Amino acid sequence: MATPPPAPHGRRRRGLPSSEADRNHSAGTSGEAGLGFTGTTSGTHRKLRCRGSTHWPSRRKRRFWGSRQGRTRKPSRRDAPPTRSASISSVAKRWRCRLAHGGDPGGSCSPLASSGHRLWDLGLRSPVASWPGPRGSRSLGGPEVAIADWPSVSLPVQGSQLSGSPPLAWRKVLEAKAARARGLLEQQLCQAKAAVQNFWQKHLNICHPDIFVSPQHPNIHAESIVCLSLLELTQKLQEGVLCPELVVYSYMEQVLQAQKELNCLTGLVPGWEQQLQELQQRLHRGPLYGVPISLKDSYQCQGQVSSCGTFTLLDSPAMEDSVIVKVLKSQGAVVFAKTNIPQAMMSYNSGNPIFGNTLNPKNHKRSPGGSSSGEAALIATGASILGLGTDLGGSIRLPASFCGICGFKTTSARLSSKGVTPILSGAKLVTSSLGPMARDVDSLVLCMRALLCDELFRLDPTVPPLPFNDQLYSCSKPLRIGYYESNGFFEPLPCMKRAMQQSQELLERAGHQLIHFPVLQIEYMTFELFYGSFMADGMETIRELL
Structure with missing residues (x-):
């Protein structure tokens, strides 16, 4: 008997086997993607699967199976599937899906595509794929691959979710949770604004911070405080020229203004005023004494939610501070803000x-980059002098580049990640790194020197007990530096090539030896190692968070 024509995607073919045992005997195609449908009579479990067979059961068999289960009615839209999944033979197969934004993991093939409520649609609109390369769209070799070769993903689909939007009741629940989170942020901002105004009026008997902020040093203004570099600020704090209250409230004033312009905060750290009171009672002044520090949202602070932009984590406030936050407080820092x-x-x-979205302080029509978006924007606008971010695939380096600041990606496990909210907790091959972000390199060095202390090694024994090597840092011995101009996968922009050439000339002029090396097996490292391990669970963890 001739093979029936493929069914359009999303519709159920009549006469399909209805029992769970008979489900394995049916297979088919759907549209261009080669997708078949199987289902049950109750309509509670029906799955979309990738099958190798292109033949449907005969009409007689379909009629027989349907009669055995007592099916007398034609399947209708009431049998909408609650789950939709795809299976493949191996997770580590090469992805040939076209990612939006030049390979951005948040593109059209990701669980974050186009809407915060829309999950991964498996790329059903473009079943055959290729990667954007140096010469535009190009194939990665071999035959073109359909959806059946993609990693396994199981997505919840209920009713109207087949079209990419959640049911109305579920959407209202999510909107209510988001409204509560934004309301809490506004409440914290109002309290901080009142605290700043009370400080200027009560302690200094003035109404505006632009007037002299210190009766003992009338030549010091609030604007001059936020313009100091980190080295200059720490020196004045250690000498007693400035007190921590003046510094923190001056920066808090800038934070409130930056939030109005850029929308770069997710919350203020509870107890930041109490931290100032505890500093006055301490006899030991650490290297970061009185320095206000902002953190990326993923850093956990006691009593504060680290949602990472997901609805699932909105109801889980942190029970204690992360290890990095404890170390910062032990070194005298005041952790006061968390960024978007x-x-x-x-x-x-x-x-x-x-x-919502965070704007670039240099150009509000541009993005500050990600994922340490708010941190880079807050530092670039002058509302924070030092911050901490995380980096897996450029999350510190890209925002720092977009906003014109400095960022440092440390080696994995160089700083403790205990208490930093993980998105993929089981990913061991590709791990995230923590690192500082600031206006200049000297600030990064000071931060790393303060973090790599005995307190860090005591709180997290898994961190190698290697303090900051000042002798190696200050050594003037010429270095051997390896570099590459292109990885053979993405072609760098002309401005990037120019920056590399200028950096090479400056380093060689300084007496350093530069060695060019090629990047080997870039496709294997990208698909097999990075994506094969990073998404080995078929994005199931991300699906649960969303």
Whole structure:
């Protein structure tokens, strides 16, 4: 008997086997993607699967199976599937899906595509794929691959979710949770604004911080405080020329203004005023004494939610501070703000459906990059002098580049990640790194020197007990530096090539030896190692968070 024509995607073919045992005997195609449908009579479990066979059971068999189960009615839209999944033979197969934004993990094939509520649609609109390369779209070799070769993903689909939007009741629940989170942020901002005004009026008997902020030093203004470099600020704090209250409240004033312009915050750290009171009672002044520090949203602070832009984590406030936050407080720092990130920290953009988009302080029509979006924007606008971010695929380096500041990606496990909210807790091959972000390199060095202390090694024994090597840092011995101009996968922009050439000339002029090396097996490292391990669970963890 001739093979029936393929059914359009999303419709159920009549006469399909209805029992769970008979489900394995049917297979088919759907549209261009080669997708078949199987289902049950109750309509509670029906799955979309990738099958190798292109033949449907005969009409007689379909009629027989349907009669055995007592099916007398034609399947209708009431049998909408609650789950939709795809299976493949191996997770580590090469992805040939076209990612939006030049390979951005937050593109059209990701769980973060186009909407905070829309999950991964498996790329059904473009079943055959190729990667954007140096010469535009190009095939990666071999035959073109359909959806059946993609990693396994199981997505919840209920009713109207087949069209990409959640049911109305579920959407209202999510909007209510997001509204509560934004309301809490506004409440914290109002309290901080009142605290700043009370400080200027009560302690200094003035109404505006632009007037002299210190009766003992009338030549010091609030604007001059936020313009100091980190080295200059720490020196004045250690000498007693400035007190921590003046510094923190001056920066808090700038934070409130930056939030209005850039929308770069997810919250203020509870107890930041109490931290100032505890500093006055301490006899030991650490290297970061009185320095206000902002953190990426994923850093956990006691009593504060680290949602990472996802609705699931909105109801889980941290029970204690992360190890890095404890170390910062032990060194005298005042942790006072948490900054915005893209949803699940898996995008180079800067927005999430809870707190919205963060703007670039250099150009409000541009993105500050991701995923340390708010941190880079806050530092670039002068509202924070030092911050901490995380980096997996450029989440510190890209925002720092987009906003014109400095960022440092440390080696994995160089700093403790205990208490930093993980998105993929089981990913061991590709791990995230923590690192500082500041206006200049000297600030990064001071931060790393303060973090790599005995307190860090005591709180987290898994961190190698290697303090900052000042002798190696200050050594003037020429270095051997390896570099490459292109990885053979993405062609660098002309401005990037020019920056590399200028850096090479400056380093060689300084007496350093530069060695060019090629990047080997870039496709294997990208698909087999990075994506094969990073998404080995078929994005199931991300699906649960969203």
